[in-house]
Amino acid sequence: MIEFNNISKSFGKLKILDQLNLAFFKGQSIALIGPNGSGKTTLIKCLLGLVVPTSGEIKIDGVNAIGSWMHRSNIGYMPQIGRYPDNITVMQLFEMIKEIRKGTFVKLDEELLHSFEIFKFENKTMSSLSGGMRQKVSACLAFMFDPEILILDEPTAGLDPISSEILKEKLKKELTKGKLILITSHILNDLEDLTNEIIYLNEGKIVFFKKVEELKSETGSINLSKAIARIMELQNNLS
Amino acid sequence: MMKMRKFDNKLGNRHRNQIEGSGTFASAILLKHDDPSTIKMRTSTKKYLLLRLLKYVLLDILKNRMVLFYTLFLLATSFGLFSMSGDPTKGIASLLNIVLLVSPLLSLIFSTIYFYNSYEFIELLSAQPIQRKTILYSQYWGLCISLIVALVIGLGIPLLLFAPGKAALSLLIVSCGLTMAFVSLALLAALLTRDKARGIGLSLLLWFYFTFIYDALMLMIMFAYIDYPMETLTLTMISLNPIDLARVIVLLQLDVSALMGYTGAMLQDLFSSGKGVLLASGVMLIWILAPLRLAIKLFNKRDL
Numbered sequence: 224m225i226e227f228n229n230i231s232k233s234f235g236k237l238k239i240l241d242q243l244n245l246a247f248f249k250g251q252s253i254a255l256i257g258p259n260g261s262g263k264t265t266l267i268k269c270l271l272g273l274v275v276p277t278s279g280e281i282k283i284d285g286v287n288a289i290g291s292w293m294h295r296s297n298i299g300y301m302p303q304i305g306r307y308p309d310n311i312t313v314m315q316l317f318e319m320i321k322e323i324r325k326g327t328f329v330k331l332d333e334e335l336l337h338s339f340e341i342f343k344f345e346n347k348t349m350s351s352l353s354g355g356m357r358q359k360v361s362a363c364l365a366f367m368f369d370p371e372i373l374i375l376d377e378p379t380a381g382l383d384p385i386s387s388e389i390l391k392e393k394l395k396k397e398l399t400k401g402k403l404i405l406i407t408s409h410i411l412n413d414l415e416d417l418t419n420e421i422i423y424l425n426e427g428k429i430v431f432f433k434k435v436e437e438l439k440s441e442t443g444s445i446n447l448s449k450a451i452a453r454i455m456e457l458q459n460n461l462s
Numbered sequence: 463m464m465k466m467r468k469f470d471n472k473l474g475n476r477h478r479n480q481i482e483g484s485g486t487f488a489s490a491i492l493l494k495h496d497d498p499s500t501i502k503m504r505t506s507t508k509k510y511l512l513l514r515l516l517k518y519v520l521l522d523i524l525k526n527r528m529v530l531f532y533t534l535f536l537l538a539t540s541f542g543l544f545s546m547s548g549d550p551t552k553g554i555a556s557l558l559n560i561v562l563l564v565s566p567l568l569s570l571i572f573s574t575i576y577f578y579n580s581y582e583f584i585e586l587l588s589a590q591p592i593q594r595k596t597i598l599y600s601q602y603w604g605l606c607i608s609l610i611v612a613l614v615i616g617l618g619i620p621l622l623l624f625a626p627g628k629a630a631l632s633l634l635i636v637s638c639g640l641t642m643a644f645v646s647l648a649l650l651a652a653l654l655t656r657d658k659a660r661g662i663g664l665s666l667l668l669w670f671y672f673t674f675i676y677d678a679l680m681l682m683i684m685f686a687y688i689d690y691p692m693e694t695l696t697l698t699m700i701s702l703n704p705i706d707l708a709r710v711i712v713l714l715q716l717d718v719s720a721l722m723g724y725t726g727a728m729l730q731d732l733f734s735s736g737k738g739v740l741l742a743s744g745v746m747l748i749w750i751l752a753p754l755r756l757a758i759k760l761f762n763k764r765d766l
Contacts, residue, residue, distance in 0.1 A: 273588055275764075292593045295589065295591040306585055306586070309582070
């Protein structure tokens with residue numbers, strides 16, 4: 224279980240996260256949505272320890288995760304923009320990460336490597352890869368060590384439709400294994416059949432955290448993007 | 463070590479929680495064998511992790527031709543100086559001046575640039591189960607080892623050929639110490655600012671300060687208090703600048719301290735005993751460790 228207790232983060236005067244309280248459980252698949260700059264990526268990075276929160280605590284299974292590093296062996300992270308050393312090849316990158324993580328995983332999951340046909344460009348250097356190819360590499364790395372928690376930041380943004388489908392199928396498969404999945408995306412249709420809960424974040428605050436069915440029944444829409452659009456409209460009217 | 467133990471205690475608690483059946487799911491791998499032998503294994507895995515990272519950093523630095531040029535430059539300078547002056551003492555003295563100018567500068571600039579350029583690598587590693595400290599140490603040791611190898615080849619070989627002896631050895635050791643101190647300062651400069659140009663500017667400023675500005679200040683102070691006894695003050699001021707410290711250590715091995723007046727005689731007296739060497743090594747060690755410690759502190763708080 225992951226707990227966020229009163230997490231705040233500010234960069235200078237700018238408040239990105241404002242006293243967030245959240246709890247995620249095993250088997251949940253959560254979509255994190257919200258306008259640009261609402262703090263989605265920062266929230267994820269706090270969990271990973273890439274960003275240090277200004278105040279508050281994060282607990283994983285009751286153990287403090289801020290400043291800790293072991294918990295990262297159980298998190299697969301696909302960044303929004305994967306940045307890699309320029310002068311190493313794709314294969315070298317995978318070998319390197321495998322070597323570095325030796326002893327922190329039980330089994331390797333290289334299914335995506337095959338379905339994305341990484342071998343076709345395995346000898347290219349990272350700097351010569353297109354944005355989509357990089358995304359594929361990032362996705363492979365996120366799933367590779369069979370983590371219990373999967374965090375994907377805009378996973379389908381740069382992928383072609385076929386690859387995007389492959390990734391979604393893989394995610395569904397992992398979900399049936401009872402993993403915790405956290406996705407941010409602006410493409411609501413992608414999230415439709417992948418997630419069962421939605422968090423809507425705005426200006427560092429949680430607007431709502433609801434089950435998808437709940438959302439649909441509340442708004443009377445059959446489709447997720449319409450339901451969200453409806454809620455946003457309602458909120459605008461209120462404020 | 464303390465942290466490690468704390469973490470293991472936490473793991474132990476988590477293990478108990480799991481036995482009691484409260485829902486835990488993370489770190490199943492780490493919990494499986496939570497006995498003392500595993501803890502020992504985990505500690506050693508951590509140690510090897512630094513070596514594994516170091517391998518990649520060193521391979522990456524080797525691809526960079528800067529270190530090769532540095533080695534060649536040192537080789538050319540040393541061979542040139544020694545073959546020009548027949549007297550090995552003179553050769554060492556002129557080599558000392560060049561090395562004290564070049565090696566801090568190169569260590570600072572190269573390390574700062576290298577750190578900024580490997581930002582992607584650092585970012586990638588930070589999302590893996592690796593302590594931030596380990597990541598920074600791998601960078602530090604990678605830089606130190608490659609620059610020291612350059613010194614040993616470029617400086618050590620000519621010294622051994624032309625002027626083997628105590629003075630040559632002290633020059634080599636002192637320049638290695640300086641390199642380690644300035645790599646440490648370079649990492650600190652690189653972590654103080656996110657902007658690459660500013661970071662390099664800061665490194666240059668540090669070099670100017672330690673090479674020129676500090677000496678000028680020191681001369682001014684000494685000139686102002688010329689009528690008073692200066693031994694302790696001089697010694698303190700020398701210790702506060704690693705380059706000056708290095709210069710004094712090597713010069714005292716060359717028996718030219720007679721040229722340095724009363725203070726020189728005092729320093730000679732101090733450094734001819736083991737106490738002085740111990741003191742100098744201690745001060746150098748502080749110059750290596752303090753900036754590195756501060757850099758780690760900054761890096762731990764850094765948002766990537």
